[in-house]
Amino acid sequence: MLLSLVLHMYSMCCVLPAAVLLGTAPTYVLAWGAWRLLSAFLPSRFYQAVDDRLYCIYQSMVLFFFENYTGVQILLYGDLPKNKENIIYLANHQSTVDWIVADILAIRQNALGHVRYVLKDGLKWLPLYGCYFYQMYLVIFPEGTRYNPELTKVISASQTFAAQEGLPVLKHVLTPRIKATHVAFDSMKNYLDAIYDVTVAFEGTVDDKGQRKEAPSMAEFLCKECPKIHIHIDRIDKKDVPEEQVYMKRWLHERFEIKDKLLIEFYDSLDPERRNKFPGESVNSKLSLKKTLPSFLILSGLTAGMLMTEAGRKLYVKTWIYGTLIGCLWFPLSSSSFPLDHRQGCGSGLPQGLTGKHCVASQRLS
Secondary structure (H helix, E strand, C coil), X not given: CHHHHHHHHHHHHHHHHHHHHHHCHHHHHHHHXXXXXXXXXXXXXXXHHHHHHHHHHHHHHHHHHHHHHCCCEEEEEECCCCCXXXXXXXXXXXXXXXXXXXXXXXXXXXXXXXEEEXXXXXXXXXXXXXXXXXXXXXXXXXXXXXXXXXXXXXHHHHHXXXXXXXXXXXXXXXXXXXXXXXXXXXXHCCCXXXXXXXXXXXXXXXXXXXXXXXXXXXXXXXXXXXXXXXXXXXXXXXXXCCCCHHHHHHHHHHHHHHHHHXXXXXXXXXXXXXXXXXXXXXXXXXXXXXXXXXXXXHHHHHHHHHHCCHHHHHHHHHHHHHHHHHHHHHHHHHHHHCCCECCCECCCCCCCCHHHHCEEEEECCC
């Protein structure tokens, strides 16, 4: 009986945040839709300012669970500027939690409302949020798929490709692809300040034999199975990035060689004192509850209030149903009609198929 209780409580660690995050979705969509209608005849900057604020509120609630609720320790290495910048965010890709890491850095620059994602093609069907995610801004995980040490065929194919291209073979990351990175940089270079080259390692992903395991999934993360996230940031000024694709390809691979060396040091160092950390000094960055708790209380309170009345419950259910259907219908139209520019982002303008192969995200920190 005691064991059953323990297992039940363990499962609730994941169920509670999942229920709140999904349960507040109609509230968020209704608030966004109401503002969209009210601002239809206002200058776009007014709509954008409130839209960014609404997005910041929801993402702050997400971080309430992923940082404050789980109690994960965030260790930052390298150079994360305190001030907002217009950036492209390049990172290794290994977990469904990777997009949260972008939020983790953005909130520490007071830029959370400006983070935008273009996610994998299959996520366009996500209820209520599918079309909204698809129209967001751009950053790239250039590996094109998640690195999973258990998928040896994927790793072997990546390493074989690198050898055939005359590139150094990488161990803890996949060979990066260049096309989406080049399209992003070429389209956004007039608005950029820098590129953030981010390398992420989740502590506790090595087995008893010293072999690297799969990174924690979102459910495992919310069940508090990841004690620490190590994040190394290299800020690269845009003038130091080659613009021609052939040179950028070499530059991008060199950046991933640096990532690989950092991860080899993290996972495989012969010196136990150097494992489970990146070189250099780290900063234990704890997120204050003041940054996230108000958003949690606002959205959960509004949702609870709506569900307390019959009219509110009907509106809530209809928002789930019709919001999802409209999103599914809107997606094919939006993907073919939105231009590639600095405001809409590169997701809708990428060549056909790239959004399905690259998990992409970015910040507009103006």
